[in-house]
Amino acid sequence: MTAPAIQLKGISKAFGPVQANKDISISVAPGSIHGIIGENGAGKSTLMSILYGFYKADKGEIWIKGNRTEIPDSQAAIAAGIGMVFQHFKLVENFTVLENIVLGAEDSGMLMPSLSRARKELKALEEEYELYVDPDARIDEIGVGMQQRVEILKALYRKAEILILDEPTGVLTPAEADQLFRILDRLRSEGKTILLITHKMREIMEYTDTVSVMRRGEMTATVKTAETSPEELAELMVGRKVLLQVDKVPAKPGKPILEIQNLSVTDSMGVERVKGIDLQVRAGEILGIAGVAGNGQSELLEVLGGMRADRGRISGSVKLHGSELPMTGAGSDARARRDAHIGHVPEDRQAEGLIMDFHAWENVAFGYHRDPAYNAGLLMDNAALRADTERKMEKFDVRPPLPWLAAKNFSGGNQQKIVVAREIERNPDLLLIGQPTRGVDIGAIEFIHQQIVELRDAGKAILLVSVELEEILSLSDRVAVMFDGKIMGERAADQTDEKELGLMMAGVAGEAA
Amino acid sequence: MDKMPKWADVVLIPVISILLAALISALVILAIGENPVEALNLMVNGALGSTYGWGYTLYYATNFMFTGLAVAVAAHAGLFNIGGEGQAMLGGLGVALFCLYLPLPHWTIALVVAAVGAGLFGAAWAAIPAYLQAKRGSHIVITTIMFNFIAFSVLNYMLVEVLKPQGAMDPASAKFPAATHLPSLHDILAPIGIEFSKSAPANVTLFVALAACVFVWALIWRTPLGYEIRALGKSEPATRYAGISSVRIIMITMLISGALCGLMAINNVMGEAERLVLNATEGAGFIGIAVALMGRNHPVGVFLAAILFGFLYQGGAELALWSSIPTELIVVIQALVILFTGALDNMVRMPIEKLFLAFRKEKA
Numbered sequence A: 001m002t003a004p005a006i007q008l009k010g011i012s013k014a015f016g017p018v019q020a021n022k023d024i025s026i027s028v029a030p031g032s033i034h035g036i037i038g039e040n041g042a043g044k045s046t047l048m049s050i051l052y053g054f055y056k057a058d059k060g061e062i063w064i065k066g067n068r069t070e071i072p073d074s075q076a077a078i079a080a081g082i083g084m085v086f087q088h089f090k091l092v093e094n095f096t097v098l099e100n101i102v103l104g105a106e107d108s109g110m111l112m113p114s115l116s117r118a119r120k121e122l123k124a125l126e127e128e129y130e131l132y133v134d135p136d137a138r139i140d141e142i143g144v145g146m147q148q149r150v151e152i153l154k155a156l157y158r159k160a161e162i163l164i165l166d167e168p169t170g171v172l173t174p175a176e177a178d179q180l181f182r183i184l185d186r187l188r189s190e191g192k193t194i195l196l197i198t199h200k201m202r203e204i205m206e207y208t209d210t211v212s213v214m215r216r217g218e219m220t221a222t223v224k225t226a227e228t229s230p231e232e233l234a235e236l237m238v239g240r241k242v243l244l245q246v247d248k249v250p251a252k253p254g255k256p257i258l259e260i261q262n263l264s265v266t267d268s269m270g271v272e273r274v275k276g277i278d279l280q281v282r283a284g285e286i287l288g289i290a291g292v293a294g295n296g297q298s299e300l301l302e303v304l305g306g307m308r309a310d311r312g313r314i315s316g317s318v319k320l321h322g323s324e325l326p327m328t329g330a331g332s333d334a335r336a337r338r339d340a341h342i343g344h345v346p347e348d349r350q351a352e353g354l355i356m357d358f359h360a361w362e363n364v365a366f367g368y369h370r371d372p373a374y375n376a377g378l379l380m381d382n383a384a385l386r387a388d389t390e391r392k393m394e395k396f397d398v399r400p401p402l403p404w405l406a407a408k409n410f411s412g413g414n415q416q417k418i419v420v421a422r423e424i425e426r427n428p429d430l431l432l433i434g435q436p437t438r439g440v441d442i443g444a445i446e447f448i449h450q451q452i453v454e455l456r457d458a459g460k461a462i463l464l465v466s467v468e469l470e471e472i473l474s475l476s477d478r479v480a481v482m483f484d485g486k487i488m489g490e491r492a493a494d495q496t497d498e499k500e501l502g503l504m505m506a507g508v509a510g511e512a513a
Numbered sequence B: 001m002d003k004m005p006k007w008a009d010v011v012l013i014p015v016i017s018i019l020l021a022a023l024i025s026a027l028v029i030l031a032i033g034e035n036p037v038e039a040l041n042l043m044v045n046g047a048l049g050s051t052y053g054w055g056y057t058l059y060y061a062t063n064f065m066f067t068g069l070a071v072a073v074a075a076h077a078g079l080f081n082i083g084g085e086g087q088a089m090l091g092g093l094g095v096a097l098f099c100l101y102l103p104l105p106h107w108t109i110a111l112v113v114a115a116v117g118a119g120l121f122g123a124a125w126a127a128i129p130a131y132l133q134a135k136r137g138s139h140i141v142i143t144t145i146m147f148n149f150i151a152f153s154v155l156n157y158m159l160v161e162v163l164k165p166q167g168a169m170d171p172a173s174a175k176f177p178a179a180t181h182l183p184s185l186h187d188i189l190a191p192i193g194i195e196f197s198k199s200a201p202a203n204v205t206l207f208v209a210l211a212a213c214v215f216v217w218a219l220i221w222r223t224p225l226g227y228e229i230r231a232l233g234k235s236e237p238a239t240r241y242a243g244i245s246s247v248r249i250i251m252i253t254m255l256i257s258g259a260l261c262g263l264m265a266i267n268n269v270m271g272e273a274e275r276l277v278l279n280a281t282e283g284a285g286f287i288g289i290a291v292a293l294m295g296r297n298h299p300v301g302v303f304l305a306a307i308l309f310g311f312l313y314q315g316g317a318e319l320a321l322w323s324s325i326p327t328e329l330i331v332v333i334q335a336l337v338i339l340f341t342g343a344l345d346n347m348v349r350m351p352i353e354k355l356f357l358a359f360r361k362e363k364a
Helices: A044-051 A074-079 A097-102 A111-129 A144-157 A174-189 A201-207 A230-238 A297-304 A334-339 A349-353 A382-395 A412-424 A442-457 A469-475 A498-505 B006-031 B036-048 B051-076 B084-101 B107-136 B140-163 B185-192 B205-222 B224-234 B236-242 B246-273 B284-294 B299-322 B327-343 B345-363
Strands: A006-015 A018-028 A033-038 A059-064 A082-085 A162-166 A193-198 A210-215 A218-224 A256-266 A272-282 A286-290 A313-320 A342-345 A430-434 A461-465 A478-483 A486-492
Touching: A006 A044, A018 A044, A018 A059, A018 A210, A018 A218, A033 A044, A033 A174, A033 A201, A033 A230, A044 A162, A044 A193, A074 A082, A082 A144, A097 A111, A097 A144, A111 A144, A111 A174, A144 A174, A162 A174, A174 A193, A174 A201, A193 A201, A201 A230, A210 A230, A218 A230, A230 A442, A256 A297, A256 A461, A272 A286, A272 A297, A272 A461, A272 A486, A286 A442, A286 A469, A286 A498, A297 A313, A297 A342, A297 A430, A297 A461, A334 A342, A334 B236, A342 A412, A349 A412, A349 B236, A382 A412, A412 A430, A412 A442, A430 A442, A442 A461, A442 A469, A469 A498, A478 A498, A486 A498, B006 B036, B006 B327, B006 B345, B036 B051, B036 B299, B051 B084, B051 B185, B051 B205, B051 B224, B051 B246, B051 B284, B051 B299, B084 B107, B084 B140, B084 B246, B084 B284, B107 B140, B107 B246, B205 B224, B205 B246, B205 B299, B224 B236, B224 B246, B236 B246, B246 B284, B284 B299, B284 B327, B299 B327, B327 B345
Parallel strands: A033 A193, A033 A210, A082 A162, A162 A193, A286 A461, A286 A478, A342 A430, A430 A461
Antiparallel strands: A006 A018, A006 A059, A210 A218, A256 A272, A256 A313, A478 A486
C-alpha cells in the first residue's frame, strides 16, 4: 500500500484557554477527495492553518507522503507540495492572471523571462487539467469562478500535489460550483490529493471519497462517504439530531403587504440593475427570489431597505399596506423604512448588518439606536441595551452568550443570529432577508429557518433572497426567479423543482408563469 | 486570540515607549557631548519643579487637550483632521473680534462669549473641508492641510489690514479690554491659600479643557450621536444600512472637531497673550495629532498625553535656556516621543504581548 498523502498524528493547538484542536489524527489517501465537515468554530480552519504553516501545533506530528515533515511557515508547506485555496482569494486585483500566478515565484531578477516561462507552463497546465483561463485578463475583470481557477492554477504552478480548499463554493453560483467540482474530479484522476473543507452536506455527499467530521476541536469520525448519510453526518457534527428539511405547515396568505409595480433601479454608474419588475408579498407568506448572484436581487433588497435613496435612479411604485413608500427624498432612507415596520437582514452581515468592532450589546440596537426604549434623556440607556441583549441572546441561543464580546469574535452563525434576533424581535410587518444562512453552520441554519417560518405563521410578510436554491425551495411558499434585472416567472414552491428554476435562472424559460 | 490585560495595554506600553524615547534621546545628547542626566534634571525641574514650571506645563497641556480632543473626535468618525492649526487660528480671530468689539462687563461673561466666538469660528473653518468631504468626496486630509495655509493668510490679512491699531508696527491686535482678562491659576488658588506663581500663564481655561474631556467622553460613548459617529468610523456601508446619513455625521463631527480646536484660543489668545498675534497657535494643532494618537483617541488618554507634551514643551524650553543644548534637539526629543508612542506602537506591543502569553502559559 502506498503511504498516505497526508498523515496527522495527535495534533493539538490551544489559543489561551480555548482548545481549537484536540489530539487530531487523520490519514488522507493519495488521489482522493477527502472532505472535512464541521460547524463554524469546530477547528477546521485551525487544522488547515497548521498544515499550511500559519500556526504551529502545540503537540503532534505531520507526515507528508510517508515522511515526517516540519511546516514552520507557508514556504515550507509549498515546498512539501501543499497548495491552499482560501475562501477569500489572495489575488492582486489590478494584475493580470499571469502576473498573479508568477507573484512570489519569480525565478530571476527580471520579470519578463519569468513571465514568458510561466506562460508556457500555464498553457501546459491548462491543457493537462482542462483549466482554461485567459492569462492576460485582469483579475478585477473576471468572475469569481475564474478567480478561483487562478488560485488553483497558482497552487499547481508551485507543483502542489495536495490541494486544500477552504469553503470553495461559498462565493460561487450553482453552475460555477459544478464546474469547480468537475475540475477537482479531473485533478483527482491525475493523482492529486484534495482536502475539501466545507459545511455543505451536498458537496460532501456528491464529491468526496472519505469524510472526516469535526466537532468542538475534536475529530469525531472519519468514514467512507458511500457508507454514510447526511443525517448521520449532521448528527456527528452537531452532536444531536438535526432537521435537514424545514418543518412548516402550508401558508395561509392574507392581504397584500408589499406591492411592487414596474420598479426600475439604475445604479450610480448608469447601469439598469432592476428592469421594471412587479411583485407582491402577502401577509403570512414567504416569497423567495431565486437567481444567480448579480441579477438585480441585491439592488431590489437595498431599494426596499432604503439603502439606495441617494444613489442612482429609482422609478416605479412600491406600496406598503396600500400606501406609497417614498423611494427618494424625505422618508426614503433606512431609518424611515424601520419606522414603517420593515425589518431587514442584509446580505452582507459583516459589512452592513453589524459593526464588527462593536460589542454585541451595541449591535443589538444597530439601526434602532434612537428608539426611546434604548435612550434615557440625552444619553443612551446602556443598561437597557445590555438587558435586551441578554434576553435576545438567550432566546436565539447565541453562543457564547456574552454581551460584552465584540461582534467579530462570534462565529458566522452566531453573528447572523444576532442580526436575525434584532430584526425579527422588532416584529416587523415585512421582513427583507438576504442570504440568511450564507456561511452559517447547520445547527444555526435550522434555527434561523425556524424563526423565519414562525414570523410567517404570525401573519407577517417575508421577502427572501438567496442564491442557495435548496434554501429557496425549502423555505419559500412562492418562488420568483430573477434574471438580468427582470422577473423570469413565478412558481408555487411545491410545484417546481431545482431543474425548472435552474433553467429560469439561466434566462432560458420565457415569461410564461 | 488571547489578549494581554488591559492595564498593560493602556499603561505599560506607553510607559515603555516613553522610556525608549528617553533612552535614545539620552544617547543623542551624549553624542553631542552633553550630559543627559543633567539635561533630564533641567527638564524636570524646569517643567515640574516649581509652580512657575507647572503653570507653563499646564498652560501648554490645556492647548493640547483641546486640539487632541478635536483630532480624537474626528478620528472616531474615520476622519483625519489635520486642520487643527488653522481652526485654532480662526478660533483666535473669533475670540479677538468678540473681545474687542462686544461690550463685556465681566470675565465670566467674556469667557462664555469668547468661547462661543472661538467655537463658531473654528467650526466654520472646519465646515468647508467637511462639506467637500461629505458631498464631493474631496479627501479631508488634503483639504484641511490646505486650509491651514489659507487660515494663516486670512489671519495675516486681518491683523495687518483690520485689527492692527494705528501706528503699531507688529501684526497684532490691540490689547483686549481689562474686563475680559481671565483669572490665572494664581488668582484662582490664592483665595484657598495655595501660593501659585503669578507670572505663569495657566488660567481658568484649564477647567474648560477638563470639562471638554468629560463632554467628549459622554458624547462619544454615551449619546446616540456618538454611537453613530463611531459606527461611521468603523463601517460606512453599515451606516447606510442602518439609516445613518454619512453626510450629516461627517458635517456634525467636523463642526465639533473644529469648535474644539477653536476653543483653544480662549487659552492662548484670551488667557495668555490677551491680544491676537500672528503665530499664536505655535504648532499646537499638529501636536494635537500626536496627543490623540498617544491617547488612543480616549479623553483620559488625551488628558495624560497632553500633560506629557506640556511637560516636553516647557522642559524643552528650560533646557534651551539653561544649557548649551541647541533648541533643534528639543524638537528631536519631542519627535522621538511621538515616534515611539505613536508610529512605533507595535514595535513595543508585539514583544510585550508575546511575553505575557509565554508567562501565562507557564503558569497554566
